[in-house]
Amino acid sequence: xxxxxxxxxxxxxxxxxxxKFPTAKAATLRVLWLAQNKYGHVKDEVQNLVAEAxxxxxxxxxxxxxxxxxxxxxxxxxxxxxxCTCLSCQLCGGYDILHHLEDELGIQAGETTDDGMFTVxxxxxxxxxxxxxxxxxxxxxxxxxxxxxxxxxxxxxLKNGNMPEFESKAMPELEKRNQxxxx
Amino acid sequence: xxxDWKSFEPLLIPDIPNLQKIDxxxxxxxxxxxxxxxxxxxxxxxxxxxxxxxxxNIRGRGGAGFNAGLKWSFxxxxxxxxxxxxxxxxxxxxxxxxxxxxxxxxxHLFIExxxxxxxxxxxxxxxxxxxxxxxxxxxxxxxxxNDAYEKGYLGExxxxxxxxxxxxxxxxxxxxxxxxxxxxxESLEGKRGYPRTKPPFPAQNGLWGRPTTINNIETxxxxxxxxxNGADWYGDIGAEEHPGPVLYGISGHxxxxxxxxxxxxxxxMDLINDVAGGIRGGKDLKALxxxxxSTPVLRADQLEGVTMNSDSLKDAGSxxxxxxxxxxxxxxxxxxxxxRIAHFYHHESCGxxxxxxxxxxxxxxxxxxxxxxxGEMKDLDLLLDVGNQMEGRTICALADAxxxxxxxxxxxxxxxxxxxxxxSVHAVA
Numbered sequence: 001x002x003x004x005x006x007x008x009x010x011x012x013x014x015x016x017x018x019x020k021f022p023t024a025k026a027a028t029l030r031v032l033w034l035a036q037n038k039y040g041h042v043k044d045e046v047q048n049l050v051a052e053a054x055x056x057x058x059x060x061x062x063x064x065x066x067x068x069x070x071x072x073x074x075x076x077x078x079x080x081x082x083x084c085t086c087l088s089c090q091l092c093g094g095y096d097i098l099h100h101l102e103d104e105l106g107i108q109a110g111e112t113t114d115d116g117m118f119t120v121x122x123x124x125x126x127x128x129x130x131x132x133x134x135x136x137x138x139x140x141x142x143x144x145x146x147x148x149x150x151x152x153x154x155x156x157x158l159k160n161g162n163m164p165e166f167e168s169k170a171m172p173e174l175e176k177r178n179q180x181x182x183x
Numbered sequence: 184x185x186x187d188w189k190s191f192e193p194l195l196i197p198d199i200p201n202l203q204k205i206d207x208x209x210x211x212x213x214x215x216x217x218x219x220x221x222x223x224x225x226x227x228x229x230x231x232x233x234x235x236x237x238x239x240n241i242r243g244r245g246g247a248g249f250n251a252g253l254k255w256s257f258x259x260x261x262x263x264x265x266x267x268x269x270x271x272x273x274x275x276x277x278x279x280x281x282x283x284x285x286x287x288x289x290x291h292l293f294i295e296x297x298x299x300x301x302x303x304x305x306x307x308x309x310x311x312x313x314x315x316x317x318x319x320x321x322x323x324x325x326x327x328x329n330d331a332y333e334k335g336y337l338g339e340x341x342x343x344x345x346x347x348x349x350x351x352x353x354x355x356x357x358x359x360x361x362x363x364x365x366x367x368x369e370s371l372e373g374k375r376g377y378p379r380t381k382p383p384f385p386a387q388n389g390l391w392g393r394p395t396t397i398n399n400i401e402t403x404x405x406x407x408x409x410x411x412n413g414a415d416w417y418g419d420i421g422a423e424e425h426p427g428p429v430l431y432g433i434s435g436h437x438x439x440x441x442x443x444x445x446x447x448x449x450x451x452m453d454l455i456n457d458v459a460g461g462i463r464g465g466k467d468l469k470a471l472x473x474x475x476x477s478t479p480v481l482r483a484d485q486l487e488g489v490t491m492n493s494d495s496l497k498d499a500g501s502x503x504x505x506x507x508x509x510x511x512x513x514x515x516x517x518x519x520x521x522x523r524i525a526h527f528y529h530h531e532s533c534g535x536x537x538x539x540x541x542x543x544x545x546x547x548x549x550x551x552x553x554x555x556x557x558g559e560m561k562d563l564d565l566l567l568d569v570g571n572q573m574e575g576r577t578i579c580a581l582a583d584a585x586x587x588x589x590x591x592x593x594x595x596x597x598x599x600x601x602x603x604x605x606x607s608v609h610a611v612a
Binding site for chain 1: 196265274275276277278279280283284287288314315316317318319351353354355356357358359370371372373374375376391432433434435436439440441442443444472476507509511515519520523524527530531533
């Protein structure tokens with residue numbers, strides 16, 4: 001891997017993050033995010049860069065990076081599909097969605113497709129229990145109320161470089177009332 | 184209950200388009216509670232604000248149900264050093280998905296509540312900690328915070344007074360344990376989310392060793408309602424010992440899952456049938472987890488007359504938790520369900536305490552064996568025994584939260600578990 005470094009702009013942002021807290025160490029999570037957004041992962045050498053930028057021990061940054069699941073300690077596909085299979089999603093077919101993705105992409109959960117396009121993971125509760133089953137795309141947008149057809153469309157869109165948009169799931173009660181009002 | 188829940192008009196998430204915009208919030212009486220206090224600090228001294236909130240008996244909406252005002256009163260007198268309010272938006276317990284509604288639909292109500300709390304406890308720095316997966320909501324909420332700064336509700340000399348309060352938004356990176364209050368403090372300090380031993384409690388020794396109060400997002404969103412309308416008014420909403428509006432998250436096998444706002448004390452069956460549209464596919468109800476995966480499961484026959492408030496649920500053998508209700512129909516395989524819950528707690532154990540680190544692993548392993556048809560009757564007792572050795576023997580309550588579902592699901596659905604275990608006993612050679 002080529003020599004890693006932060007740009008001046010990134011270093012300024014790191015300073016700003018450090019200022020949010022009384023200690024530089026407190027910015028560790030945020031600077032790891034910044035680094036992951038830049039490099040797509042936080043492998044050991046990226047963690048070292050974070051430690052240097054914050055002037056904290058490398059062991060501290062390694063410990064933090066390993067503790068939190070959203071930091072990628074290895075390279076992932078261009079799109080990481082985190083499928084929730086936790087309680088409510090399990091009840092509403094989360095495993096069917098996961099297995100459908102595995103079949104469609106020819107990989108198992110935890111693996112990346114040969115073309116480096118997709119990684120599929122089985123993850124714990126993402127806090128969208130009322131919109132189950134669901135998945136999250138690369139630590140970003142939630143895709144709710146999944147069906148196999150919706151998954152197929154999502155894959156097609158992602159292959160074409162179209163990220164799904166944020167979908168606001170209204171309060172069902174409000175929806176019901178608004179519907180009643182418009183009738 | 185003091186009023187018919189069906190005619191209840193939502194207070195936390197009222198049906199007002201674009202309420203997340205600060206102008207709309209202001210047009211609808213937003214920040215009036217803050218103005219009321221800041222413009223008349225003689226009437227609304229810091230102590231009297233704490234007293235009003237204590238009187239209102241806002242019970243913590245993060246799961247513990249502790250009186251928020253009482254919690255505020257534990258803060259020591261100011262000594263000139265920093266003091267913090269840490270707001271917990273790390274909801275991660277299966278079945279719980281309500282705080283993000285506040286970030287999305289009524290963020291300023293929460294900001295106003297947090298400002299009032301900060302004033303009441305003489306705090307000048309508020310940290311809002313949101314789970315990392317909610318990055319879309321973090322960005323939305325940050326916009327609301329920026330607007331509040333621009334309008335002068337946050338920052339220096341708020342509303343022309345000598346009060347200055349800052350609010351910083353930050354987020355995690357995927358760890359259920361960071362919803363535990365002291366683990367959240369560790370994470371805010373930029374470390375692994377390892378829970379701290381208590382005492383000392385955060386009010387004495389919180390962020391960076393300084394006095395800190397930790398409140399849930401929904402809890403703080405209730406505060407402006409109390410200041411605007413008074414503790415008595417608030418106390419008349421919903422169940423007597425557990426008053427106020429609540430965001431019920433209803434998920435699982437119902438026709439209309441989602442987050443709904445009603446008073447506390449609504450009957451469980453009304454919520455399932457009337458609010459969430461009944462069980463999907465016209466099936467029968469089998470079981471309910473009332474308030475997040477750690478709260479003990481109840482069989483359908485245990486739900487008659489049960490209402491959503493601490494006392495009623497306690498009598499029924501469960502807990503209110505976060506009011507994140509998970510509904511299961513007659514076809515639900517309770518062995519599968521319990522295994523998946525055990526898998527969750529094993530995955531999310533931070534590993535600091537041996538009984539939890541090892542115990543959650545054993546619970547999952549033995550349940551997997553039973554699920555795969557390889558279990559034996561004695562495994563059921565083994566599960567209960569392992570659970571007994573975990574409960575109350577760890578720094579935080581994650582081990583307890585892992586044990587309760589195991590104990591109660593096995594006890595309440597024992598037939599189903601026995602049916603999955605091998606019938607034969609080992610032959611003696």
